Amino acid sequence: xxxxxxxxxxxxxxxxxxxxxxxxxxxxxxxxxxxxxxxxxxxxxxxxxxxxxxxxxxxxxxxxxxxxxxxxxxxxxxxxxxxxxxxxxxxxxxxxxxxxxxxxxxxxxxxxxxxxxxxxxxxxxxxxxxxxxxxxxxxxxxxxxxxxxxxxxxxxxxxxxxxxxxxxxxxxxxxxxxxxxxxxxxxxxxxxxxxxxxxxxxxxxxxxxxxxxxxxxxxxxxxxxxxxxxxx
Numbered sequence: 001x002x003x004x005x006x007x008x009x010x011x012x013x014x015x016x017x018x019x020x021x022x023x024x025x026x027x028x029x030x031x032x033x034x035x036x037x038x039x040x041x042x043x044x045x046x047x048x049x050x051x052x053x054x055x056x057x058x059x060x061x062x063x064x065x066x067x068x069x070x071x072x073x074x075x076x077x078x079x080x081x082x083x084x085x086x087x088x089x090x091x092x093x094x095x096x097x098x099x100x101x102x103x104x105x106x107x108x109x110x111x112x113x114x115x116x117x118x119x120x121x122x123x124x125x126x127x128x129x130x131x132x133x134x135x136x137x138x139x140x141x142x143x144x145x146x147x148x149x150x151x152x153x154x155x156x157x158x159x160x161x162x163x164x165x166x167x168x169x170x171x172x173x174x175x176x177x178x179x180x181x182x183x184x185x186x187x188x189x190x191x192x193x194x195x196x197x198x199x200x201x202x203x204x205x206x207x208x209x210x211x212x213x214x215x216x217x218x219x220x221x222x223x224x225x226x227x228x229x230x231x232x
Contacts, residue, residue, distance in 0.1 A: 001229065001230060002203055004032065004195075004208065007177075021218060024219045025218060028219035028223050030222055032064075034064045034207060035066065036066050036067075045086040048086040048087040062089050066092045067091060068094050069092070069093045076097065080108070090112060093105060099145050102115065106150040114155070116156040117155060118157065118161070120176075120177045140161075143161075147170075153173070154173040155169060159178070161191075163201060163202060176203040179194070179206045195225050195228035
């Protein structure tokens with residue numbers, strides 16, 4: 001069954017707040033968490049250790065750092081190594097670095113590397129201006145690059161983009177941001193989907209943040225999303 005990953009906004013919920021939030025979500029059954037690259041402290045190791053201690057016990061727990069790294073080979077390898085070494089299970093890199101660089105990163109770090117395709121917060125008109133392709137077209141191009149580079153941990157794309165990608169990508173989990181409950185504001189996301197829609201499109205891991213972390217009852221919202229996933 002597809003699973004749910006909660007995107008934690010650590011800059012907003014620092015101090016003891018994220019640990020309280022994680023505790024409430026853990027009791028509701030959440031084992032997958034994502035943090036963004038703007039950690040509230042420069043001590044990445046301490047932050048990673050504290051977060052892992054909060055989400056454990058359970059070696060199946062996932063802690064993903066979403067750096068979406070786009071750089072030359074040496075810088076990219078150093079960045080992934082830094083985050084994997086301190087305890088992040090998964091590190092995101094951008095597939096637009098191309099097959100040559102991405103395949104070398106995957107060779108070094110294997111199933112710790114997640115490839116990002118087209119960001120779900122960017123409009124089609126801007127994709128066309130920069131890449132000369134729509135989101136749907138770009139997701140296919142970058143998804144194929146990720147797959148051909150040996151990515152196995154996951155490919156990040158929009159939920160509606162999955163069916164087209166499934167023609168080229170086999171055996172790799174699709175990870176979809178922009179998950180919103182019906183009637184919830186899309187905020188800075190453009191390509192959004194409800195939990196049911198995402199599952200029906202073929203998502204393996206649904207990534208959602210604001211609907212949960214902005215709620216007074218985050219564990220209830222998480223349970224509601226889980227129930228919708230199970231019923232899809």
